[in-house]
Amino acid sequence: MTIPFTNADWAAILPIGIVAVTALAVLLADLVSGRNQSRYVSVVIALAGAIAAGIVAGGQFGHDYNAFFGGFITGGFATVFEEIVLIGTAGAVLLYGALGPAQRTAGTTAIMLWSACGAMLMAGAANLITIFLGLELLSLGLYALCAAVDRKPARESALKYLILSSTATAFLLFGSALLFGATGSVMLADFVNPALASNPLFAVGGGMFLIGLAFKLSLVPFHTWTPDVFEGAPLPVTAFMSVVTKAGALAVFARFIYAALPAGVGSKLLLPVWIAAGISMIVGNAGMLAQTDLKRLLGYSGIAQIGYILVAMAGSTPLGLRYAIYYLTAYAFMNLGAFAVAAAISGPGEEGAKLESYRGLGRRRPWLAAAMTIFLLALSGLPPTAGFLGKILILAAGVANGYIWLAAALIVGTAISLYAYAKVVLAMYAPHEHAPAAMRPVVPLAWISAGLCAALVVIMAFYPLVPSNVLPLVR
Numbered sequence: 001m002t003i004p005f006t007n008a009d010w011a012a013i014l015p016i017g018i019v020a021v022t023a024l025a026v027l028l029a030d031l032v033s034g035r036n037q038s039r040y041v042s043v044v045i046a047l048a049g050a051i052a053a054g055i056v057a058g059g060q061f062g063h064d065y066n067a068f069f070g071g072f073i074t075g076g077f078a079t080v081f082e083e084i085v086l087i088g089t090a091g092a093v094l095l096y097g098a099l100g101p102a103q104r105t106a107g108t109t110a111i112m113l114w115s116a117c118g119a120m121l122m123a124g125a126a127n128l129i130t131i132f133l134g135l136e137l138l139s140l141g142l143y144a145l146c147a148a149v150d151r152k153p154a155r156e157s158a159l160k161y162l163i164l165s166s167t168a169t170a171f172l173l174f175g176s177a178l179l180f181g182a183t184g185s186v187m188l189a190d191f192v193n194p195a196l197a198s199n200p201l202f203a204v205g206g207g208m209f210l211i212g213l214a215f216k217l218s219l220v221p222f223h224t225w226t227p228d229v230f231e232g233a234p235l236p237v238t239a240f241m242s243v244v245t246k247a248g249a250l251a252v253f254a255r256f257i258y259a260a261l262p263a264g265v266g267s268k269l270l271l272p273v274w275i276a277a278g279i280s281m282i283v284g285n286a287g288m289l290a291q292t293d294l295k296r297l298l299g300y301s302g303i304a305q306i307g308y309i310l311v312a313m314a315g316s317t318p319l320g321l322r323y324a325i326y327y328l329t330a331y332a333f334m335n336l337g338a339f340a341v342a343a344a345i346s347g348p349g350e351e352g353a354k355l356e357s358y359r360g361l362g363r364r365r366p367w368l369a370a371a372m373t374i375f376l377l378a379l380s381g382l383p384p385t386a387g388f389l390g391k392i393l394i395l396a397a398g399v400a401n402g403y404i405w406l407a408a409a410l411i412v413g414t415a416i417s418l419y420a421y422a423k424v425v426l427a428m429y430a431p432h433e434h435a436p437a438a439m440r441p442v443v444p445l446a447w448i449s450a451g452l453c454a455a456l457v458v459i460m461a462f463y464p465l466v467p468s469n470v471l472p473l474v475r
Contacts, residue, residue, distance in 0.1 A: 081123035145240070175204075288420035
C-alpha cells in the first residue's frame with residue numbers, strides 16, 4: 001500500500017508533531033528522573049519542545065502549502081495562531097511547574113501539550129474534518145485537565161465543561177453535516193459559491209456551525225459555563241483555557257468568515273454574531289463587578305475581551321483581522337501575567353484567587369503589585385499598555401467598517417470594566433488595617449512569568465508588530 005502523502009505534507013504538521021513528541025518525552029523523562037527533579041525536568045523539556053515547535057512554525061511563515069489534499073494549510077495565518085497557542089501553552093506549563101504538585105507535573109504537562117496540538121491543528125484547518133479532529137483533541141485534554149486536582153469544585157467544573165462542551169460540539173458537527181449536504185464537499189474553499197447564497201440548508205448549517213464556535217469563544221448567550229469552569233479548574237489550567245482555547249476557536253472562526261462564506265451570505269449570517277459580540281462586552285464587564293474571586297473575574301473579563309476582538313473582525317476586512325490578531329496576542333500576555341501573579345502569591349493549598357489576598361500586596365510585594373497593575377490597566381484598555389493601543393485600533397476598524405454601534409458598545413463596556421479592575425488595584429495599594437499576612441516564599445517560575453509578561457505588555461504598546469500577510473488562504 002502506498003501512502004498518498006508527500007514529505008511536504010508531513011513537514012507542514014512538523015510543529016504539531018514536535019509538540020506531540022515532546023509530551024511523550026516528558027512522560028519518559030519522568031520515569032527516569034528522581035522525584036525531586038521531575039518537576040523541573042518536565043518544565044524544561046516542555047519549554048524546549050514549545051520553543052523548537054515555534055522556530056519550525058516560524059520558518060513556515062510566508063511559505064503557503066496545501067497539505068493532505070488541502071485539509072491543512074500552512075503559511076502566515078496558521079503560523080501566527082500556532083505561535084499564540086505555543087505562547088499560551090508555555091505560560092501555563094510554567095505556572096503548573098510553580099504551583100502544581102510535583103508528582104502530577106509530568107502527566108498534566110503532557111496533557112496540556114497534546115491539547116495544544118488540537119488547537120494548532122485548528123489553526124491550519126481548511127476542511128470540516130480537520131476542524132473537528134482539532135477541536136476534539138483540544139477538548140478531550142481540557143476535560144481531564146479541569147479535574148486534575150483533588151477538589152470537589154474541580155470535578156464539578158470538569159463535568160459541567162464536558163456536558164456543555166459536548167452539546168456545543170454536537171451543534172458544530174450537525175452544522176458541518178448540513179454544510180456537506182448543501183455543498184457536497186467538506187472543503188471550506190468549496191463553500192465560496194454564489195449559488196449557495198439562496199440555499200436554506202447552507203444557511204442553517206452555517207448557523208449551527210457558528211453556534212458551536214460561539215460556545216468555545218464564550219459569546220453570550222453561550223457564556224454561562226465560563227466563570228464556573230474557570231473557578232473550579234486548577235489555576236494553570238484556567239490560564240491555559242483562557243488563551244489556547246480562544247486562539248484555536250478564533251482561528252477557525254476567522255477562516256470560516258473570511259474565506260468560506262459566499263458573497264451575499266456573510267452579512268446576514270454573521271449579524272447575530274456581531275450582536276452577540278456587542279452584548280458580550282456589556283454582560284462580561286457588568287458580570288465582573290460583583291466578583292470576589294480572580295478566576296471568576298477573569299472569566300467574565302474573557303467574555304468581554306472576545307467581544308472586543310470580534311469588533312475588529314466585523315466587516316471582514318484584512319486590516320480588521322490584523323488588529324484582532326494583535327489584540328489576541330496582547331490578551332494572551334495580559335491573562336498569563338495576571339495568573340502568574342496569582343500563582344506567585346499562592347500559599348500551600350491555595351490558588352491566590354480570592355481578591356482579599358491582594359489587599360496590601362503593594363506593601364508586601366511591590367513588584368508583584370506593579371506587574372498586576374500593568375495587567376489590569378491593559379485589560380481595561382488604559383495607557384501605556386498594549387490593551388490601550390489594541391482598543392484604539394479596534395475602535396478605528398469598527399467605525400471604518402460602519403459598525404458604529406459596536407464601537408459604542410465597546411466604549412460603554414470599557415467604562416463599566418474600569419470599576420471592576422480599579423477595585424483590585426485599590427485593594428493592593430490601600431492601607432491594611434489588620435496584621436500583615438505572612439510573606440510567601442519567592443516562586444521563581446511565577447515571578448519570571450509575571451515579569452516577562454509585564455514587559456511584553458508595555459513593549460507591544462510601542463512596537464505593535466503584526467505580520468501583514470495573515471489572511472487565510474483557502475483555495
